[in-house]
Amino acid sequence: MKHIISILSAIMLMLLQTPSRAGHGGTAMPHLAIDRNPASLASGGARLLNFSSLAGASSSNPSLIPFSQKTLDAGLSWQNWTPSETGWYSLGASVKAGNRFGVALGFDYGRSKGYEMVDENNNSLGTFNPVELTGSLGFSCRFADWLSAGANLRYATGKLSPDFSRGCFGADLFLTTVLDSGFKAALGVSQLGTPVKSVSGEKFSAPSSAAVAAGYEIKASGAHKIQAELDFRYFFAGSLDLSAGFEYCWKEKISARAGYHYGDMIPSFVSAGTGFCFKGVRLDFAWFTGFGGSPLSNGISAGLGYGF
Secondary structure: OHHHHHHHHHHHHHHHOOOOOOOOOOEOOHHHHOOOOHHHHOOOOOOOOOOOOOOOHHHOOHHHHHHOOOOEEEEEEEEEEEOOOEEEEEEEEEEEEOOOEEEEEEEEEEEEOOEEEEOOOOOEEEEEOOEEEEEEEEEEEEEEOOEEEEEEEEEEEEEEEOOEEEEEEEEEEEEEEEOOOOEEEEEEEEEEEOOEEOOOOOEEEOOOEEEEEEEEEEEEOOOEEEEEEEEEEEEOOOEEEEEEEEEEEEOOOEEEEEEEEEOOOOOOEEEEEEEEEEOOEEEEEEEEEOOOOOOOOOEEEEEEEEEO
């Protein structure tokens, strides 16, 4: 066990020292850092220790799966991240095998507002809608009652014009601990992989980051559960994001959530939402909005899931 932890820690330290850019540009495909899960988005995007829905574990922290109370958690969600510009659809599922192993699979599809194309004579060629597509696969293993590790692999591609597409491979590595006292913590790195080439051939880095999270859960009288989470994420491009979230749950049936996100890679926003669960069927809703001239103005996200 000590050797496993030492190896993972060494890998994370090495990756933290990786240059933030693959070329002389900035960060490409920043949407890969966005939370698509309405349950955690309602909590300020604090998602690294959020057990409310693990359908999107292949996009966040797969090492949560072996600690889950569910064998299967699947879901479909929709999100208008920037209400007037982009709509996203996500489909995912996680499966726990026994008490030690977990597998997750996910797909994200985004379609942006169309723009008019013209030829060299300024004649209209119609409208084109840029699209983004991401597929991810996650694995996890619980090495001890209190510790698990997980990894995600993904490929993201996007078509920005009829003649130009770009894509990249990425990977996540996470360690998670959950204690009987209610304390939980996670440490990991996200979106480490190949650079993204622009139409001119210049190379840009994806939004790679290192993260640490801590949370605490309190159960009272068997009917009430309160949990709080704080996520810190450092993007190698040089920005720091922080997400703080709170959730109250009554009899595992009705949830109320609220949170705050501060950051540069992902604009700052406040959020709130609710969730309902009956006989394994789950409905989650989130509302979020930014400040000042932020593009995140009165965005919403909704999800339908099933688990047992």
